[in-house]
Amino acid sequence: MDHWNGRRPAGRIAYVNGRYVPHGEAGVHVEDRGLQLGDAVYEVCRIENGHMLDLEEHLDRLERSLREIEMAMPMRREALKLVMAETVRRNHVRDGLLYLQVTRGALKRDHPIPEHPPKPTLIMTARAMDEAALVRRHIDGVAVLTCPDRRWGRCDIKTTQLLANLLAKTAARRAGALEAWMIDDDGFVTEGASTNAWIVDGEGRVVTRDLSHAILPGVTRRVILEAAAAAQIPVVERRFTLAEALAAREAFLSSATGAAIPVVSIDGKKIGTGSPGPLTRRIAELYAKRSRERLA
Numbered sequence: 619m620d621h622w623n624g625r626r627p628a629g630r631i632a633y634v635n636g637r638y639v640p641h642g643e644a645g646v647h648v649e650d651r652g653l654q655l656g657d658a659v660y661e662v663c664r665i666e667n668g669h670m671l672d673l674e675e676h677l678d679r680l681e682r683s684l685r686e687i688e689m690a691m692p693m694r695r696e697a698l699k700l701v702m703a704e705t706v707r708r709n710h711v712r713d714g715l716l717y718l719q720v721t722r723g724a725l726k727r728d729h730p731i732p733e734h735p736p737k738p739t740l741i742m743t744a745r746a747m748d749e750a751a752l753v754r755r756h757i758d759g760v761a762v763l764t765c766p767d768r769r770w771g772r773c774d775i776k777t778t779q780l781l782a783n784l785l786a787k788t789a790a791r792r793a794g795a796l797e798a799w800m801i802d803d804d805g806f807v808t809e810g811a812s813t814n815a816w817i818v819d820g821e822g823r824v825v826t827r828d829l830s831h832a833i834l835p836g837v838t839r840r841v842i843l844e845a846a847a848a849a850q851i852p853v854v855e856r857r858f859t860l861a862e863a864l865a866a867r868e869a870f871l872s873s874a875t876g877a878a879i880p881v882v883s884i885d886g887k888k889i890g891t892g893s894p895g896p897l898t899r900r901i902a903e904l905y906a907k908r909s910r911e912r913l914a
């Protein structure tokens with residue numbers, strides 16, 4: 619069910635290639651390369667109090683993802699920001715998320731990048747989130763299920779090709795867990811299906827995997843690393859094994875849609891005391907404080 623923060627607008631509006639259209643009528647061409655080939659990248663931004671959090675960082679990453687697949691930004695950054703803000707406004711979203719996707723456009727189906735690419739497709743939607751459920755997750759913590767990382771070799775690109783992620787997440791949900799942590803061939807945790815993975819080790823250091831092609835460079839991950847360092851919390855960027863995670867004092871997840879969500883069990887085994895840890899809470903508070911300052 620959709621949540622509208624108490625204000626139900628006439629209907630949701632989607633942005634599709636220069637037009638704001640009713641959500642139910644919004645669509646792309648049947649030969650859009652995003653639809654046919656997964657030739658597309660995306661971003662998800664958190665909306666708080668009607669404003670997008672970490673907007674520049676999300677646009678930097680969008681630009682990078684596009685560059686990695688030999689595409690340019692679909693419009694100038696300032697124009698893109700205006701469209702994003704307008705999409706949020708037209709959907710009356712106070713707290714929620716904005717989804718943005720850029721595809722290589724519509725063309726007769728053929729795999730290689732076309733020599734003369736069509737106009738890219740740009741779509742956006744915005745919706746409110748279930749804020750009460752988010753608060754509950756912070757209070758209660760969540761369960762994680764592990765599974766092998768079956769993704770491709772460029773997980774640093776935020777592509778819409780998410781089959782391995784969604785299969786992992788489905789297995790997790792069916793096992794009563796919120797998120798799946800994917801394990802690489804050497805036994806190290808890469809990341810969650812839609813979140814970055816963190817632990818607090820025996821020495822009280824906050825640990826998250828270092829950046830490489832194996833994980834998405836999460837915007838929230840970066841903000842947490844900066845905020846933790848500024849607060850003199852020891853942080854280390856290195857890979858960690860499942861065994862280390864199971865023996866960790868604390869564990870948590872990060873993403874734009876829920877910064878520092880405590881993980882209280884992995885594969886049914888308690889992490890730490892089995893309830894949200896103090897350092898995770900501190901980091902969630904630091905993140906929230908920084909967001910408030912940014913939006914002020």
Ligand code: PDD
Nearest residue numbers: 662811812813814834836837838873874
């Ligand atoms: N997911 N890792 C993966 C695989 C992700 O898909 C995401 C984001 C993250 C966290 O990145 P960030 O902090 O920039 O949100 C890490 C979004 C929210 C999604 O797919 O809905």
